[in-house]
Amino acid sequence: MSQRPTLRDVARQSGVSEISVSRVMRNAPNISIKLRARVEAAARELGYTPNRLAGGLKSQTSGLVAVVVPSMSNNVFPEVVDGIDRILFLSSRRPVLGLTHYDSDREERIIRDLLSWSPSGIILAGLEHSDGSRRMLENANIPVIEIMDIDGTPIDTAIGISQHDAARAMADHLVDRGYRRIGYIGAWGEAPSRSLKRRLSFEERLNERDTPLVARLIAPEASSISVGRAACAQILADSARLDALFFANDDLAVGGLLHCMVSGIEVPGQLALAGFNGIDFIDAMPQQLTTIQTPRGKMGEAAAQALIDRSSHEARQSIVDLGFILRARDTT
Amino acid sequence: MSQRPTLRDVARQSGVSEISVSRVMRNAPNISIKLRARVEAAARELGYTPNRLAGGLKSQTSGLVAVVVPSMSNNVFPEVVDGIDRILFLSSRRPVLGLTHYDSDREERIIRDLLSWSPSGIILAGLEHSDGSRRMLENANIPVIEIMDIDGTPIDTAIGISQHDAARAMADHLVDRGYRRIGYIGAWGEAPSRSLKRRLSFEERLNERDTPLVARLIAPEASSISVGRAACAQILADSARLDALFFANDDLAVGGLLHCMVSGIEVPGQLALAGFNGIDFIDAMPQQLTTIQTPRGKMGEAAAQALIDRSSHEARQSIVDLGFILRARDTT
DNA sequence: TTGAAAGCGCTAACAC
DNA sequence: GTGTTAGCGCTTTCAA
8 A cells, every 4th residue: 555645746746846736735825727737636646635744833733723621421512512613614624622521630631732733723611720721821822712601801712601691681580570489400519610600690699689599409410301300309308489490501400390290390380490501402391491592503603713713813802792592481 | 922842942951862852751661760850850840742743743643533423413422422532531642523414525525634634543433434435544544443333344443333233122122012003203314324224124123023114204304302202293193003103313202202291192001112322311201211222432432442452453354342222111 | 771863744934 | 926945843763
C-alpha cells in the first residue's frame, strides 16, 4: 500500500511549485484558472488530502474546536453539540470533545489537554472555572466562548440565557397563578452551578413576593425521571400541603408528574408542577408540562458562529442573551 | 503576553538537550531519575505543555480519535460517546466528532475530513458505508472500529450486538407469550440501517413461527415519543385487532404506551407493547416496558479500548459480540 | 543514558 | 500570478 500523497507529490504531478498547490487547496486568492484546474486534476488523480497537522503546525491554527461540556448522558448537552457541529461542518472545522462530569479539576486537565492541539477556539459550558483554567484560557490567545449562562463575567464571550431571570420568571408565574406553598426539587447535589444559581434566584424572588419557599429537596444522584419521581413522593410525605413544585429540570418534573398520575394527585388542582429546559418529550405526556424553554441547539450554533467570526474580527468581552420562553401550560 | 513555551525553552532552562526533554515528557524508557527531575521542574516552572500538532506530525499519530456517529439528538449515541470518552481520557487521547445525520455522502465527507488530522484511529457507527468511505478506511492504516452492529463484514473490528438475533429473540418472545396479531412501528423512514435490519429479521422470524406480521407503519419523521404516540394511534385505527406491537426503539414504544394510557387501552390485556434499547427513563413509567437492553456505554468503552490495544498489537478482522438482554416486563 | 542531525508536511514572508 | 526560502515544534534515526 502506497504512502499517503503529499503536497510535493501533487506539485510534481502537475509541474508547479508546492506553494501553488497549497494555495489552490486553500482557495487562496490570485490563482489563475488554468493553474487551479491543473492542480485540482492532479490532486484528484492522486487522491490527495491535506495533512491538517502540518498545516496547523505552520499556521498556528488547527481547525479543531475544543468543546468542553459536563456530560453527554443528559438531555441538554447533546443538543448543544449538535448545534455546534452543524455550524462547524460548514467550514471544515471539527469539534474535539472533553467531558468534565461536573468536576472542575477534571475540567482543568481537559482544557490543558485540548489546548495542546492548538485549537482554533474553545467552547465551554458555564462561567465558573478554576483559577488555573481561567489563566490557561486567558493566555491561550484564541476565541473562548462560554455557553449556557450569562450571569457573570465572561473570559471573552458568553452566549446563553440568564439563569437568574429565568428562575425569577418562574417564581413570578407561580405566585401570579396564586400558589402560596411552593417547593423545589433538585438533583446532582446541585453540582451544576447553573441549577444552584436558578434555585437561589428562585428563592430570592419568592421572598420578594412574600411567598418564601416551603420545602426543598436536593437529591444527591444524577438527575433522571426516576429520581424526580422518588423525590416528589418524598417531599410530599415530608412537608404536607405543598401546592406547587418547581423542578431543576424537565426530567425531574416528568418524574413528579408520573408520581402524581400514579398516586391520583390531581395536577394542577392539588399540586402544580413546573420544569426547566423544554426538552422534546414532555410534549408527549398526557399533560403538557409548564416549563422554561431554553434554546439549546441555538446556543451551540451561536457559539460556533461567534467562534468563527471572532477568528477574523477582533471584538472582545461580549455577552449574547439568547432568551428563554416561559411556557405556561397544563400543569400550573 | 509571552509566547507559549516550547521544548527548546525547557531544554535551555534545564540545561539538557531537546530530545531529552521530549523523552521525559513522553515517559520514554531509560531516563535517569536526576534528568527527569530536572526537566520536570523546568517544565512546571515554564508552564510547558507539549504541542501535539508538532508531535503528531512527526510521529504520524496525533492522539486524536475520530468518532463518526449519526446524531446526538437521540438517546443512544450520546451514551456511546460518553463511554468512548471515559476510556480515551485515561490515555490523553481525545475524540473528534463527526455527525452524519444518516447520510452516507455526508459520512464520506466527514471521514475524509477527519482523516486529514491523522487520527490514531476511527470509531464509526454501523457496517454500511459508501465504497469511497470503505476505500479511505482500508487505506488509512489505522485501527477502524465499527460499532453497534456485528451482522456483516467489518473493515477491521466490529463491536456491538447482533441486531438480527435481537429481533428474532423479540419475535420469539411475543409468539411464545401467545400473541398472534403482531404489528411493527418504525420511524426515520428506516434510514438507520440497523432498524431496517431488525425489522426484516423480526418479520422473518415471525414467518418461521407461522405468525406473519399483520401491520407495519414506518413514520417518515425522526423517532420520538410524540411520533410513537401518533403512529400507535394510527396503526390501531388502520388495522383492527392487533394484539401486540413491536417498536423500533423505546422512544416510539413509550409514545405507544402513553397513547394506550390516554385512550384506555389495557396493556398488555388488549395490546402488548415492546421497545428496543433499554433507555433509562422507561423505568420511570407507570408500567415497565418490555424491551431489549443494549450495552451502549459498554460499546463505547470497548471500542475505545480496542482502538488503543490495536495501536500496539496487530490483530485483524475481529468481531466482538457484547450481547443484549431481553427484559420481559409489564407490557407483554 | 544522552545528544546531534534531519526532516515530518505544510504555509508565511518575501521575492519576482 | 507564481516561486524560493525558511521554519513551525516536535520525534526518529543514528551515534556516542
